[in-house]
Amino acid sequence: MKYKKIVVGGTFDYLHKGHKVILTKAFELGERVLIGICSDEMELVKDSAGIQPLDVRRRSLEEVLHSRGWLERAEIQVISDPFGPAASDAELQAIMVSPETRPRAEELNRLRASRGLSTLEVVEIPFVLAEDGTPISSIRIRYGEMDARGRVLKPPQVA
Secondary structure, rough: OOEEEEEEOOOOOOHHHHHHHHHHHHHHHEEEEEEEEEOOOOOOEEEOOOOOHHHHHHHHHHHHHHHHHOOHEEOOOOOOOOOOHOOOOOOOEEEEEEOOHHHHHHHHHHHHHOOOOOEEEEEEEEOOOOOOOOEOHHHHHHHHHHHHHHHEOOOOOOO
């Protein structure tokens, strides 16, 4: 293991192949993995269809962790701001990000430095692509355009 403790955060809505890839990498690299899952109170209105309630998202996350034997090494914390415990946890050494979330990790590192904490190594994994070459996304799963493995079910909606 490269890190004693690594962090990954997200909404984990409609847990999909992309989520599983980033979690897999986090557990490959970290002895312990802090997983921040967005609370229902966070501004989660990404589209009109709505995001699954926290209890549903958390249960899905715990089922994946359990099925892969990772639950004992995981620490799940509900977060109600963009950084959660990553802004103050001195044990953290790295953060897992996608290309979409890298800017937030850089913002987190500035915040940690301003608080006298070490900055986190940013480990970026590429997007996991659906069969149509676009990133797998919870929004497209919610709209029935693709399944959680990235198999296209219908063409994307045009606004």
